[in-house]
Amino acid sequence: MTDTSFLALNTDLFNNPKYKNVSFLAKGLYSLYASRSACSEYYTKHGDTRFSDKNGVFIFYGNEEAGMVLGVSARTISNLRKELATVGLIEVKRNGFIGYKIYVKNVDRTPDDVKWIVTGTFSKADQYEAEEHTNSCTEEISVAEEETSITNELNMPISNTNKSITNNISNETSVSRETSTSEQCSPAVPSQAEEELAIEGLEARASGVLGIKAWSKIRMIAQGSYAKANELVSTIYKAKSQLVKRVRSTIRKEFSEIPEFFDAIHDALYFEKNELLSKGLESALIRIIEIHYKSEHSEIKNLGGFMYTFLRNALSCSVEQYLEDRIGYCYTHDMRSYIHKSLSF
Secondary structure: OOOOOOOOOOOHHHHOHHHOOOOHHHHHHHHHHHHHHHHHHHHHHOOOOOOEEOOEEOEOOOHHHHHHHHOOOHHHHHHHHHHHHHOOOEEEEEOOOOOEEEEEOOOOOOOOOOOOOOOOOOOHHHHHHHHHHHHHHHHHHHHHHHHHHHHHHHOOOOOOOOHHHHHHHHHHHHHHHHHOHHHHHOOOOOOHHHHHHHHHHHHHHHHHHHOHHHHHHHHHHHOOOHHHHHHHHHHHHHHHHHHHHHHHHOHHHHOOOOHHHHHHHHHHOOOOOOHHHHHHHHHHHHHHHHHHHHHHHOOOOOHHHHHHHHHHHHHHHHHHHHHHHHHHHHOOHHHHHHHHHHOOO
């Protein structure tokens, strides 16, 4: 399933005859309001009363801001807001001289005797649960495959991706294997051509996810060695896997009731959605190149462990910055502190 964020549209807005004359743009505006109202409800539940009063939970959502999201003018938003108020989906009250409070009401359920036009099928929570279960399994399998691929591939005459060359090499080496028991038991030493083929195979698997620039830095560090490149890619996957587990067990669990957070946290963990992951990884690899260059004279005893920690922290910073950029406007001081603490290893 495509890794995409969604803005929920209540199907009762389409099925209930009460909302038959409400325009599609007005229904989209209601969805924006409802999404932000969920934030206000969350704050109220946790003791923050800035977005609630004696009339209930409310939101602030300027016409200009909503117009930018829906691609219409502020005047059009004003008209759409009147549509929603007419059918009881929102209530608007002036907030002194600083805008309006918008109280978002629940959508009335479609009567049982009305035939549905739009049916609900697969909820977003179910979708994410299914996706993340698959991705979690894939990540674990990928790490396991990366850990064993060095031994498997280097003990073979050549990568299985090129069967014709493999057969030729196997035929040429069969004579020597028949005449030497020790050679038969010893692993074949890969040639330069075989090494390059293995690296190309690794590039095909990794560059599409990690990014071309990040992969170019990996090749620089590996210096033509498949084993080194494979080890570094495996380290990156392991670091990201630990980060994903930390985020899912802390931040996502804590803020699962807020739609904006649910979407943003989901997207923040994927290279395809969060460009900061690739940029942060590239910057970290540049730094590692310098460390790698100096490693012979360095006091670092466990360079591999250092790289793992360095990469994990770089990816963690990228996730934190992504969340700040996307949903920072929803943060309270305590929320920001909790997210920072959760992403500090």
